[in-house]
Amino acid sequence: MTEPEPVRARRFRWQPRQIAVLALVWLVLVGEVNLVTVVGGIALGVLVTVVFPLPPIGWPGRPRVWGTLRLLFHLVKDLAVASVRLAIFAFGRSIPTPGIVRIDLRSDVDLYQVNTAELVSVVPGTIVVDARRRSRTLYLHVFDLPDTDLRDQVVHDTLALESRVVHALGSRAEMDALDHPQDRDDPEFKEVT
Amino acid sequence: MTEFLDLLGALLVFAGSIFCLAAAVGIVRFPDVLTRLHAATKPQVFGLLLILSGVALTLRTWHVVVLAVFTVGLQILTAPVSGHMMARTAYRTDQWDDQHASIDELADDLEAAGFRNTTDDDGGLVAGRDHLV
Numbered sequence: 001m002t003e004p005e006p007v008r009a010r011r012f013r014w015q016p017r018q019i020a021v022l023a024l025v026w027l028v029l030v031g032e033v034n035l036v037t038v039v040g041g042i043a044l045g046v047l048v049t050v051v052f053p054l055p056p057i058g059w060p061g062r063p064r065v066w067g068t069l070r071l072l073f074h075l076v077k078d079l080a081v082a083s084v085r086l087a088i089f090a091f092g093r094s095i096p097t098p099g100i101v102r103i104d105l106r107s108d109v110d111l112y113q114v115n116t117a118e119l120v121s122v123v124p125g126t127i128v129v130d131a132r133r134r135s136r137t138l139y140l141h142v143f144d145l146p147d148t149d150l151r152d153q154v155v156h157d158t159l160a161l162e163s164r165v166v167h168a169l170g171s172r173a174e175m176d177a178l179d180h181p182q183d184r185d186d187p188e189f190k191e192v193t
Numbered sequence: 194m195t196e197f198l199d200l201l202g203a204l205l206v207f208a209g210s211i212f213c214l215a216a217a218v219g220i221v222r223f224p225d226v227l228t229r230l231h232a233a234t235k236p237q238v239f240g241l242l243l244i245l246s247g248v249a250l251t252l253r254t255w256h257v258v259v260l261a262v263f264t265v266g267l268q269i270l271t272a273p274v275s276g277h278m279m280a281r282t283a284y285r286t287d288q289w290d291d292q293h294a295s296i297d298e299l300a301d302d303l304e305a306a307g308f309r310n311t312t313d314d315d316g317g318l319v320a321g322r323d324h325l326v
Contacts (some may be wrong), residue, residue, distance in 0.1 A: 028259050075240075075269070083239035086232055087215035090225075096228055098289075120275030122238070126258040127230055128273070129280045130299055138298040141280060141289075143231045148296055 012051045019045035059111045067168035074164060075119060083125040086143070099145035100129060103158045105136040106178060107166050114140070115169070116162045123161060126154065131139045201250035209243030212236040226283035234276045238268050 023041030023141045076135055089096060105113055110133070117128045117138055125143040163178045170178075217266070219232025247259035285290050 003219070010322060026264065031256050031260075042244075065245060078236065078240070079239045079269075083236040085217070086219055086236050087212060090219035090236070091214045095224065098225075098228060099296040100299045101232065101283075101296065102302065117277070118273045121234055121276055125231070127227065127234065127280050128277045129227070129284050141227045141230075141284075141304075143228060145296065149210050152295065190299055 011050060013049075013053070015049050018049050021045075021046055021074055029071060055110060056109050059109045061103075061121075061166070062171070062175060063171050071164045071168040074161075078123045082122065085124055089144070096144040097146040099142045101140050101142055101145070101151050101154050103138045103155055105138065105162055106159065107162060107170070107174060108136055109170075109174075111169065112162065112165050116158070116176070117166045119161055119165065120158055123157060126158070142187070145155065181182070198253065199252050202247040202249075205243045205247030205250065207247075209240040209245075209247060212240030212243065215239060225289045227289045228278055230276050230280055230283075234272045238265075238272050241265065243270055 023030060023038065026041035026044050027033055027037055077146060082175035097193075107113070113131070113133070113136055119157045120138065120140060121127050125141040127143075128138055130139040131137065132160055138158070140154065140158065144148075145154070147150065166174050166178055213236070216232050216236040220229050221234065223229045223232055242265050245265055249258045249261045
């Protein structure tokens with residue numbers, strides 16, 4: 001459903017960082033460090049990058065330690081809240097009222113959309129049903145949405161998550177754009193059904 | 194100190210297994226594919242996180258800690274992907290419980306784009322455009 005990638009993956013590109021990470025994963029899995037495991041890990045890394053070539057991800061920001069820590073903290077917290085709520089539903093008697101909500105993201109980078117979509121599935125009560133690249137839209141299945149007023153809450157939570165993702169990975173300009181939306185205040189708030 | 198860590202580890206493993214049980218119960222009891230996916234992704238991942246934290250606290254070796262971090266990280270990265278693929282397929286083949294749904298903004302947008310996502314009375318799919326740009 002997305003258009004073909006403009007940047008094509010080149011199969012035999014030398015990717016030292018990816019290979020190093022894969023070798024590290026291999027060392028952790030094996031659990032011992034010696035010449036055989038290190039060389040084997042590097043060989044496996046090369047093999048994986050050749051067999052599964054991926055297009056390079058370009059984005060204007062850089063990873064940020066503080067933003068990432070905040071993102072992880074909220075992630076674990078959200079995961080806990082979501083799990084407790086679902087556990088109550090699982091053992092309880094009430095039947096959930098689901099709903100599907102459209103979220104128009106404010107940032108315009110593949111990486112942020114993917115990360116937001118990933119993490120929003122962990123946030124309380126939502127799963128991504130569909131995603132559109134061109135308009136940066138996510139469609140979320142909300143587990144329990146008995147009142148359509150709660151829709152605004154879902155939109156707000158998701159945009160806050162997107163903001164945390166951008167704060168963990170984005171550039172200074174993108175963060176400022178999200179922190180101070182001057183010209184428009186979220187058009188989707190007006191078109192509540 | 195070691196007793197305290199052992200106790201804490203055991204408690205975490207116990208709490209984690211409760212969440213995994215809740216996930217299993219949810220998968221059985223929830224009404225449709227999409228709500229079941231919620232049970233399959235969140236409490237399951239959280240339960241695993243708790244169990245692995247407990248195991249790491251009990252065994253207390255660096256190898257186990259790093260391995261647990263990797264496992265949880267990969268779970269958090271992969272569970273939403275498979276969940277999303279299931280959800281998308283379930284939605285497009287109308288395998289979800291839209292009778293009880295309060296709003297469905299995806300259906301509105303899909304209709305506007307020329308995609309009809311309704312089943313006839315036999316439950317078969319009405320022919321529509323099979324994908325959306």
